[in-house]
Amino acid sequence: MVGADVAVGPAIATRTDSTGAFELRNVPVGSRVLLVRRLGYAPLVSLWDVGTVPLVLDLRVQAFPTVLPAVHVTESTAQPYDARLAGFNKRRAEKLGYYITKSDIARGNTFRMTDALQRIPGVRVVTMPGELGTSVTLPGSRCSPLVILDGFPAALGRFDLNMIDLSTVEGVEVYPYGSAVPAELMGPFGTEGCGVIAIWSRPMRPTVRADQLPPEHPVNLDSLVKADAVYTAETVDVPVRYVQGTAAPMYPDSLFRAGVAGHVVARFVVDTAGAVEPRSVDIESATLPAFGQAVREALRSATFTPARVGGAVVRQLVEMPFEFHPAKADSVANRP
Structure with missing residues (x-):
C-alpha cells in the first residue's frame, strides 16, 4: 500500500x-x-x-469503502442541470417522436434550422414567394405545425424557424401527427393538429467571478486528517452521500470531438451543509489536465448529504472518481 x-x-x-x-x-x-x-x-x-534485533513485519490493512460511486460523464449528461430539459430527455429516451440533439447539429455541419429538420423523413421546406422566411410541413400534413420554444407556444401560423440561432439549441423534438403529441406539448384550442416542433435552448452555466474562485494554495488534506479536523468514512456513523446529477462536469469540447475518454479522481471535504469546501479540492489523478479542470469546476455546484456522528452533521473527507466517455453518435429516433 x-x-x-x-x-x-x-x-x-x-x-x-x-x-x-x-x-x-x-x-x-x-x-x-x-x-x-x-x-x-x-x-x-x-x-x-x-528489541535490539530489527523487526521485519508483514502488515495487512483492511480496505474501507470511503470512495463514492463514480460519476459517468458523456455528452448528454455533461450539462448544467436544467429542469426545462427533464421532459425532453425523458421523451427522447422513450422514442415518442423524432429527436435532434446539438451533437447531431454539430456533426451535420448545419447552420439553419430547416436544414436540420430535413434529416427527418417526409419534412418539406418551401420558400414562400413574396414573403420572407420559409414554410415547413411535417409528414402527412399540409398545414404548418405548432412551434414550441422552451415549453411555450410561439405565434400561431407560419413561424420562420431559420430565425433561431442553432448555436443556442440544445435539442429539437418533432411529432408529425397531432394524435402522437404528448399532453405536455399540446397547444391551445387543438393547434397541435398539424404536428408539433418543440425547440429547447441550451442551459446557461453561471459564471464565476475571480473573487469567488478558490485560493491558489489549497489546504493540506492529510494534515486535516492527522489533526482530526475532518472525519473519514471509517470514523462516521453515517457517511456522505452524493445527490445524483448535481456534479455535472462539462466534457471538454476538443476531447469529446476527438473521442478521447478520461478518468479523474478527486479528493475533497464535504461540509456540514453538504457542499464541497472549495479550498479542499485536490485532483489526485487525471488522464488529462482538461478533465481535471472540468471536475474542479463542477464540484463548485455539487450537493451531498452530509456525514453524521452521533446524530450531528460533520465534515468528511471523501474521494470521488469521474469517468468521461464520449457518447455514441446520436441519431434521429424513429417514430414508434
Missing part, C-alpha cells in the same frame, strides 16, 4: 514508499504501539516487542 502513514508515537513516523515498504529507526526497546493509517483503509493498530 503506497502512501500510508506509519508511526510509533508522535515523534517516530514515516510513510510507505511506492512498493508499500517502510522503515522506522531509533524505536526505543520495549512494547510499542504501531499505527498505520491511510484514507480508504481502516486504521491498523498493533503491539510489538521491540
Whole structure:
C-alpha cells in the first residue's frame, strides 16, 4: 500500500514508499504501539516487542469503502442541470417522436434550422414567394405545425424557424401527427393538429467571478486528517452521500470531438451543509489536465448529504472518481 502513514508515537513516523515498504529507526526497546493509517483503509493498530534485533513485519490493512460511486460523464449528461430539459430527455429516451440533439447539429455541419429538420423523413421546406422566411410541413400534413420554444407556444401560423440561432439549441423534438403529441406539448384550442416542433435552448452555466474562485494554495488534506479536523468514512456513523446529477462536469469540447475518454479522481471535504469546501479540492489523478479542470469546476455546484456522528452533521473527507466517455453518435429516433 503506497502512501500510508506509519508511526510509533508522535515523534517516530514515516510513510510507505511506492512498493508499500517502510522503515522506522531509533524505536526505543520495549512494547510499542504501531499505527498505520491511510484514507480508504481502516486504521491498523498493533503491539510489538521491540528489541535490539530489527523487526521485519508483514502488515495487512483492511480496505474501507470511503470512495463514492463514480460519476459517468458523456455528452448528454455533461450539462448544467436544467429542469426545462427533464421532459425532453425523458421523451427522447422513450422514442415518442423524432429527436435532434446539438451533437447531431454539430456533426451535420448545419447552420439553419430547416436544414436540420430535413434529416427527418417526409419534412418539406418551401420558400414562400413574396414573403420572407420559409414554410415547413411535417409528414402527412399540409398545414404548418405548432412551434414550441422552451415549453411555450410561439405565434400561431407560419413561424420562420431559420430565425433561431442553432448555436443556442440544445435539442429539437418533432411529432408529425397531432394524435402522437404528448399532453405536455399540446397547444391551445387543438393547434397541435398539424404536428408539433418543440425547440429547447441550451442551459446557461453561471459564471464565476475571480473573487469567488478558490485560493491558489489549497489546504493540506492529510494534515486535516492527522489533526482530526475532518472525519473519514471509517470514523462516521453515517457517511456522505452524493445527490445524483448535481456534479455535472462539462466534457471538454476538443476531447469529446476527438473521442478521447478520461478518468479523474478527486479528493475533497464535504461540509456540514453538504457542499464541497472549495479550498479542499485536490485532483489526485487525471488522464488529462482538461478533465481535471472540468471536475474542479463542477464540484463548485455539487450537493451531498452530509456525514453524521452521533446524530450531528460533520465534515468528511471523501474521494470521488469521474469517468468521461464520449457518447455514441446520436441519431434521429424513429417514430414508434
